[in-house]
Amino acid sequence: MLALWVAAAVLLTAGSVFFPGPTSNDTSIPGTDAQRALDLMKEGFGSEYRTGGTFQMVLYSPDGALTAKSRKRAVERAVEQVRDVPNVAEVKTPYRIGGLAPSLEIGLITVKLKEGDSATRSETTKLVSEAVEPVRQAGIEAVPADSSNPADKEIKTGTSEIIGIVCALLVLLLAFGTLVAAMIPIFVALISIATGLGVISLLGHLLDVPKQASIMATMIGLGVGIDYALFLLSRHRKLLADGLPVHEAVRRVVASSGGAVVFAGGTVIIALSALLLAGFPLLQTLGWITGISVVAAVFTSVTLVPALLGLLGHRVNALRLPFVGRRGSHGSSGWTGLGLWVARRPWTVLALSVALLGALAAPALAMKLGTLDDGYSDRGTDTRRAYELLEAGFGPGMNGPLVVVADLDVRVVDREPAPAVLQLFKDRVADVDGVAHVTDPVLNKGGTAALLQAIPDYAPADPRALEVVEAVRALDVPGAQVHVGGKVAGMADAGDRIAGRTPLVVGVVILLSALLLLLAFRSPVVAIKAALMNLVSLGAAFGALSLVFSLGLGSGLVGMDPPVSTDGSYLSTIFFTVPIDSYIPLMLFAILFGLSMDYEVFLLTAVRQAYLRHGDNRRAVAEGLGSTGRVITSAALIMVAVFVAFIAYPDPMVKIFGVGLAVAIAVDATIIRGLLVPATMVLLGRLNWWCPPWLDRILPNLSVEGHEEEDEEEKPEPRRELVGAGHAS
Incomplete structure (x- = not known):
């Protein structure tokens, strides 16, 4: 297994190096006015x-x-x-x-x-x-x-990746205390990323792959790859410490924690797959390509990690570091104490958690969506320099010209002199408020359409540029139908399309994720509550994005270069607003909903196993939090470190994702999983595991934790009428 994965990673990486697939930021949106303009441009111009x-x-x-x-x-x-x-x-x-x-x-x-x-x-x-x-x-x-300049497309350094891996290694060393154990998740994640990126690069020969796809796949793949391996390794070391033989410990790890990894990865993939319903090709492609890295992380976790554990045996604890990790990886009295504290005062904890999360989410109401143009690119790139020179010489609208196409009602045969409809077309566009300059119309070869460029008074990121697009589209030109294309018009149409499809995507993600949890835990209450908790962490993420970018409180601190002011000087280097592309919140929702469900699955699995042993809900919550608190915290620290490291990446979109993902995971692993979820589970009591008999009969006997309990000593059985037939799993 080790040889197969290493060979796959090497071959796919070599293929991507010697036969790299091209990248393309295709912003076509079928069925929109901008797409109609683009289609007309291809007809004889x-x-x-x-x-x-x-x-x-x-x-x-x-x-x-x-x-x-x-x-x-x-x-x-x-x-x-x-x-x-x-x-x-x-x-x-x-x-x-x-x-x-x-x-x-x-x-x-x-x-x-x-x-x-x-x-x-x-x-x-x-x-x-x-x-x-x-x-x-x-x-x-x-x-x-x-923007396709190869100098700007290259990943200039691997700084973000290196920083993320180093931070992850430090956390793993503190968590495990041994160098060998700490290196296993790193090695597995690197193999996973190499395999996933190789596949993505080669797919560029067949499909339009956005230039940000590989970095997004690396960011998510590195985080989940290390986390999944960490969960498996923690469980394995606990079983070894309990005296189990190596191969029996590996078998139980895959049967229990391996199932949780598959379910957790499945929720991420489901959430990303729902982006196919967004109706925006760029967003759809980013979604399923990022999903490739998650699939690779799941497969390496449930196949490569067991192979390494079997090969290493007890040497997994070799090269122990002094004064580090002496408590082992099988629980923490501190987290158990927190669980007991929460169990004693659930209403107080619930009120405190809701207040904190409400304060974090409040700035989200001020989020401003727009077009993230080249003026926000890294100041060292040719793209940014060209943008500034064009703005200084020809005005801000030169960076976002509108392509205006008139679909003529009558075919023009005699081109000399120019037909009156063309002059009227030009005059009407030139008279629109906010249009600085228009070119002479050009007829296509068939005489069925005319095209001109209109230069707005405003930069592409300026909301007033969208108003100009709408004004031009609203023109009444006798003998012609006016269509507007170009980047500004395309992103405006994308925003409208995404806004219309957002309820569908959100609904599908929540429904399918809740259904997966229902199959895993056989509890409608747990499934619904988990979906609601994930929405809460999303509110905190959007609040952070709004605070940093829409309100401009520290945008310069995350490495965003300020735009040029009207007098040619740079604006404040720390506080300035940055528009957020309309598709970013929806993609963030999909990614974060899936990632947040990971920790929910691992925590609920531990709580459910404890409850199945003794039937005491309060005690099960405390034990579940105690047994998973340390490993979930370590996993969250790793993921936060990875996402924060990618904030240093020069692409503005990656910075926005880095901030949102890091804040959401930090909030999710602390306030939500440490306080809110345990408090609500204590308050719900035995309802957590209630399942209607009719639903219990039709649900397949599928369990996250596998059948490990069958191999252990017989435990007291909880009340059948409260748990349902699902306890048999």
Whole structure:
């Protein structure tokens, strides 16, 4: 088993290195106005008007105008070299109408491509950037204004991954006290990530894989991979300490904790799979691709971990560190004491927990959704630099032009002179408030549609840019139907689509997760309560996001670079607001709902096993919290450390996910699992494990903890009428 997993990881990693799949941020949304505009653009307008058909090199001369003779000669020499680059169909110099900024210090070289697929475009961008070297030698800055620029797509360092792994190793050393035991979850998680990322990379040859997919898969895969292995290893070391033979201990671990891992991973996968109902391809793809890393984590946990435990035997406790982990991994009197304290005053704990969680969730009411444009990219990237130069030279709207397409009612045959409908089309768009400039309309080859670009007065992240989109769409142009495309319009449509589908996705996630818990624990009360508790932790996560990004209280502290103000200077480096893309909250919901259910499953499994032994609910809650408190806390610390480490990643979307995930897991493992869940279980008493007889009869005999209890000494049986037939499992 060890050889199979290592071979799979090595081969898939090698395949992803030598045959890497291209990435693509496809924001198409079938059935929307922006998609209709995109479809019309593909009908006879030429390759330059298709997605990926053109890109620009932004030139900036800090020492004077680009029209000076020496600089102009350097620019023209660079343009000639660009024309010789493969895949370049046409090159337009800055010395044309609209090619130079009013200051004459900033200009645009526009490059039309023969082929616009993501891999070819990325390679062409790199070659064109090298071809304009003559302008750099003349003291002119040249930056590609292209988000597919390979220099910006690369993971510059593995800093986030390394920090996360180091922090996880430190927590594991403190939890286990031995180097060998601490290294097992790390090794298993690395094999899992290598396998998952290899599959994802190779899938890029067949499907559109977003550029953030691999980093999201790494973030989630690293966290759950270490956590799942940690739970199995903790149980195994306890059984060894109780005197069981190695192979019997491994068998029981897989039968009990292995089942819990499968159920926990299943909830994460179910939640991510529900994103397929969101109606937004980018979100759907991110969901199932992230799910690949979770599947890999589950499989490695229930196959590779047992293999390693069997190979190591009692050497799993080798290389013990001094003064660390002497209490073992099988419980904590401190957590048991907390459980007993909660059991004695459940109403007080419940009120305190609700107050704390309410305070944490309150800022979520101020969350502001919008478009996270390139102006919030890492300041060291070409994408960010090009954005700032375009804004300084041509205005903020230059970074988010609207592609306006008129679907003509009557086919235009005579193109000279220009039909009146085209002039009317241009005039109506130009008269819209918030439109700074429009280009002349261009007819497609069939004469059935006309296209122009409208430059708004506002940056893509400005909410007023969305108002301009709606105003243009509302235009009444006799003889034509107006459609608006482009990034701003596409994200606006995505926000509307996601808002409409959110209730469906949330409902499906809650329903399926509750059903899975019902199958696992045979208790409707437990299933419903677990779903509600997970929603509470989500409120805390959204509150933290709103506080940091929507209210701007410390956005600079998480590494966000402030945008440029109207006078060209940078805004406050610590406090500034950042828009949150409309699809981020829904994806966060899916991920967090699944991850939060992990700890719920492990805690409930321990409480249920204790209850099945003696039938005392209060005692079972205290024992369950005592036996799982330390391992859940360790697992949560690891996951929080991993997510916090990824806040250092330069992509703004990853930062937002890192903050939300870290806060949610921290709150979930402390306030919710340590206080709120035990308090509610004590108050519910025997109702926790009540199951209607008719429901008990139709539920399959499926148990999270397997059949380990059958191998132990006979325990007192709890009351049948309170537990239901499920106690037989």
